[in-house]
Amino acid sequence: MTPHVELDNVTKFYDTQERLHALHEVTFDIDQGQFVSIVGPSGCGKSTLLKIMAGLDEPSAGEVRLHGGPVKGPHSKISMVFQAFGLFPWRTVLENAAYGLEMRKIPKRDRNDIAKQYLDMVGLGGYEHMYPKQLSGGMKQRVGIARALAVEPEVVLMDEAFSAIDEVTADILREEVGEIHKETGKTFVLVTHNLSEALELSDKVVVLSARPAKVKKIFDVALERPRDRTHTLFVHMHKNILHLLKEELESTIVRHKLRGISELQSLDDMEGDARDPKKRGTRVAT
Amino acid sequence: MSVEKQKVLPLSLTGRVLTQNTLASYLWIIPLCLGFVLWELVTRLHLVPESNFPTFSAVLTVFMSSMQDPAFLLRIGYSFVNLVCGIVLAFSFALPLAFIAGSKSGMDLTLTPLVMLFGALPDLSFLPLLVLWFGPGSTAAIAMASLVAFFPIFFTVREGTKNIPRDLFHVTTIFKSGRFSTFTKMVLPAISPYMFSGLRLAYDFDWEIIIAIEIATQVAGIGSFIQGTVSAGSLETGLAGILGIGVVAVLVDRIFFGTLDSWARKWV
Numbered sequence: 324m325t326p327h328v329e330l331d332n333v334t335k336f337y338d339t340q341e342r343l344h345a346l347h348e349v350t351f352d353i354d355q356g357q358f359v360s361i362v363g364p365s366g367c368g369k370s371t372l373l374k375i376m377a378g379l380d381e382p383s384a385g386e387v388r389l390h391g392g393p394v395k396g397p398h399s400k401i402s403m404v405f406q407a408f409g410l411f412p413w414r415t416v417l418e419n420a421a422y423g424l425e426m427r428k429i430p431k432r433d434r435n436d437i438a439k440q441y442l443d444m445v446g447l448g449g450y451e452h453m454y455p456k457q458l459s460g461g462m463k464q465r466v467g468i469a470r471a472l473a474v475e476p477e478v479v480l481m482d483e484a485f486s487a488i489d490e491v492t493a494d495i496l497r498e499e500v501g502e503i504h505k506e507t508g509k510t511f512v513l514v515t516h517n518l519s520e521a522l523e524l525s526d527k528v529v530v531l532s533a534r535p536a537k538v539k540k541i542f543d544v545a546l547e548r549p550r551d552r553t554h555t556l557f558v559h560m561h562k563n564i565l566h567l568l569k570e571e572l573e574s575t576i577v578r579h580k581l582r583g584i585s586e587l588q589s590l591d592d593m594e595g596d597a598r599d600p601k602k603r604g605t606r607v608a609t
Numbered sequence: 610m611s612v613e614k615q616k617v618l619p620l621s622l623t624g625r626v627l628t629q630n631t632l633a634s635y636l637w638i639i640p641l642c643l644g645f646v647l648w649e650l651v652t653r654l655h656l657v658p659e660s661n662f663p664t665f666s667a668v669l670t671v672f673m674s675s676m677q678d679p680a681f682l683l684r685i686g687y688s689f690v691n692l693v694c695g696i697v698l699a700f701s702f703a704l705p706l707a708f709i710a711g712s713k714s715g716m717d718l719t720l721t722p723l724v725m726l727f728g729a730l731p732d733l734s735f736l737p738l739l740v741l742w743f744g745p746g747s748t749a750a751i752a753m754a755s756l757v758a759f760f761p762i763f764f765t766v767r768e769g770t771k772n773i774p775r776d777l778f779h780v781t782t783i784f785k786s787g788r789f790s791t792f793t794k795m796v797l798p799a800i801s802p803y804m805f806s807g808l809r810l811a812y813d814f815d816w817e818i819i820i821a822i823e824i825a826t827q828v829a830g831i832g833s834f835i836q837g838t839v840s841a842g843s844l845e846t847g848l849a850g851i852l853g854i855g856v857v858a859v860l861v862d863r864i865f866f867g868t869l870d871s872w873a874r875k876w877v
Contacts, residue, residue, distance in 0.1 A: 379779055403783050409776035413798040413876045423784040425794075454876045474784065 325391045326352035327510050328376070328478060332385035335371055345371050347535035348385065353527070355477075358504050358511040360521035362564065363531030363539075364572045369514045370482055372536065376512065377403050377480050389478065399427075402476035406483035408463040410455040410470075416442065417451035419466050423474035434473075441469040444503065461492035468500065472507070481513040485520060497524060501548065518564050522557055523550045530564055533571040540567060663845045672849035681834070685853050688823065688830035691747050692815045695754020699811060702755075703762035704804075708796065710763075711770025721767070728760045736822060745826040750819060757818045758811035762804070769803025770796070802877055805869045812866075816858060 330353075335346040345368035353359050363369045374380040376387050378397040387394040389401065402423070410419050417435060420442050424434035442448060445465040455463055464484060471479055484500075485493040501524055504511050515521050521528045528542040542560055544550075550557060645665050651657060652664040675681040706724075710717045736753060743749040777799060781791040823832025831850050839847035 374779075377779075377783060379782055397783050397785050399785070401783075403779070405776050405779065407774065407776050409774070409780045411777065411780075411795065411798070413801075413873075422780070426784045426786050426790060456876060 325388075327355040327357070327390065328353040328512070329388040329391075330372075330376070330385070331388060333372065333375060333382045333387060334384040335368065335375065335380070336383045344535035346375075346382070347537045349531070349536060349538055350385075351529055351538055351541060353510055353512065356508045356510055357526045358501075358513070358524050359527045359529060360513045360515055360525040361529045361531060362515060362518060362521050362568070363536055364533045364568055364575065365516060367531050367534050367571075368536040369531055372531075373403075373480050373482050373512065373514045376478075377401060399474070400477040402471040402474055402479050404464070404467045404471045404479065404481040404484045406487055408455070408460075408467045408487070410463055410466055412455050415452050415454055416447060416458070416466050419455065420469040420473055422470055427474065438469065438473050441473045442466070444472070445469045445499065459492070460488045461496055464488055464496060468503070472503070472509075476509065478510045478512065481511065481515075483515055484513065486515070486517065493520075498549070500524065505548070518561050518568075519552060521564075522546075522560055523552065528560075528564065530567050533575040539571065661844070663848065667845045668848040668852065671845040672852045675846070675849050675853065681850075681853070684829065684831045684834045684850075685857055687747070688819050688832060688854075689857060691750045691828075691830065692754055692812070692819050694747075694751045695815055695819075696758045696808065696811050698751065698755035699758035700762055700808070703759050703807075704766055707763045707766035708770050708800075711767040711800075717767070724760065724763055728764075732757050732818065733821060736825065740826055745828055747828060749826065750822045750828050750830070753822055754815045754818055757814045761810035761814065762807040765803040765807030765810070766800055769800030772803075773799045801869075802873045805866065805873060808869075809862075809866050812861070816854065820854070 330349055330351050333346055333349040335344075337343040337345060349372060361369045361372060371380060375382050376394065378394055378401065381395075389398060394401065411422065414422070417438055421434040421438035424437055425431075429437070439448075439451065442451060442465075445468050447462065447465050447469065450458070450462070455466070458466070464487075467484070481500075485497055488496065497520060500511075504524070511524075513521065513524060522544055525544055528544060530539045530542070531537065532539040542564065544560065546554060546556055552558075649665040652659070652662050706720060710720045710724075732753065735756065736749070739749040739752050743752060773796065777795055778791075781795050786794065819830065820832035820835075822828060823830040824836045827833050827836075831854055835847045835850040838844075838850065
């Protein structure tokens with residue numbers, strides 16, 4: 324059986340002045356109905372990876388496959404939840420939740436019915452006619468989740484979906500997303516920097532290395548749900564991942580430091596040259 | 610903001626805010642009336658030479674009778690139509706250009722300095738040329754009005770386009786909105802508060818420019834009417850003309866821009 328989603332040697336370069344190598348041959352599989360978290364040191368390119376999975380960005384090499392078929396551009400079976408919610412402030416909660424359906428040319432009455440159903444699911448029944456500015460962060464993200472689910476995708480991508488929300492609200496929302504995952508059986512992919520969050524929700528945690536991001540290690544979280552954060556295995560895995568990430572982060576810091584030192588040295592050389600009349604003389608002569 | 614709190618007191622809250630707003634939105638009439646009273650007093654007490662300063666009541670009387678005079682209304686209407694044509698023309702050029710400048714940094718670097726260069730030149734200095742090309746008529750007035758209206762619309766829309774969060778473009782892409790839907794359902798509403806400010810500024814600037822053109826070139830309209838009546842010594846009639854512009858300006862402001870504002874205020 325082919326896995327639901329396959330990442331096959333996904334590589335990404337950005338052609339700026341300095342060629343930026345963001346992702347290097349990232350390869351892993353996601354099974355149908357799995358909840359997978361992607362963690363990695365900050366700035367490693369995990370959001371880029373998610374964007375490629377969403378079809379918002381193209382890989383420089385390799386490909387993402389859904390049911391064995393390559394994902395090229397936005398896919399009707401892949402939906403996304405954004406860190407900063409990405410709601411249209413001029414639309415009411417209902418109109419926001421129904422946006423994806425509207426783009427699929429579903430008649431207004433039908434799409435409103437479907438959107439309402441999903442708003443009820445995320446606990447926003449009764450708030451349909453409010454505008455985003457009247458909602459708290461957690462509620463805004465609920466609208467974002469309802470909008471993503473309303474198009475009935477197979478895969479829901481979440482980009483740091485809980486990190487712009489206060490901790491207590493985020494905790495409640497995480498539980499609810501866990502329940503939605505269980506109820507709907509959809510495949511979820513969450514990019515996060517919050518390790519507890521990843522371990523609490525996921526069947527699988529993919530740890531990426533520092534830039535260029537490679538798969539450093541994959542953890543299978545075989546713990547009963549709801550997860551107990553004090554469980555020895557939970558604590559152990561948390562510690563392991565944290566250790567890996569720290570290692571990665573330190574390696575980048577060392578790299579930066581080394582580069583910094585070499586830059587300082589070359590600066591020093593140049594200044595030395597400028598101060599030394601003999602050297603300056605030779606340079607002019609040559 | 611706590612939504613729960615809002616839910617408990619929706620009616621009383623909006624009710625109270627509404628009455629406060631309605632009251633506050635009419636407060637500006639008080640200082641205006643005080644100004645008129647002061648005007649009346651100063652002229653009645655002959656603190657200023659009577660021949661150069663008619664009383665407010667005299668102006669008001671002329672104004673009331675002018676409002677029933679089709680020729681007078683036609684002159685205001687004529688200026689107003691020129692102004693609206695100028696804004697519409699400017700808008701149809703400025704909106705797409707500003708959108709391109711705001712969304713493509715390469716185009717911004719090419720386009721915006723040019724627009725700024727023209728913006729820095731005093732627009733009225735082009736008037737003799739426009740009159741030479743189009744003759745002293747409403748074509749020159751409309752061309753001038755659109756030139757003036759172009760800059761506020763261009764710069765506000767460009768700014769608005771730059772301020773659209775990237776996420777919103779991602780949302781339209783994820784849900785496969787075509788170019789047209791992306792523009793009408795996302796870009797236009799997103800830039801609308803900026804666009805409204807631009808239009809309002811353009812409207813303000815254009816009244817000035819339209820009147821100036823009419824005075825300078827004697828194009829039919831309320832500006833040339835004011836010029837004609839004042840130089841003929843009928844100050845009351847001239848001032849009644851200015852009052853007429855004021856009434857139209859306030860009405861358009863309240864009805865047109867007020868509606869746009871109250872829509873934007875619901876969600877901004």
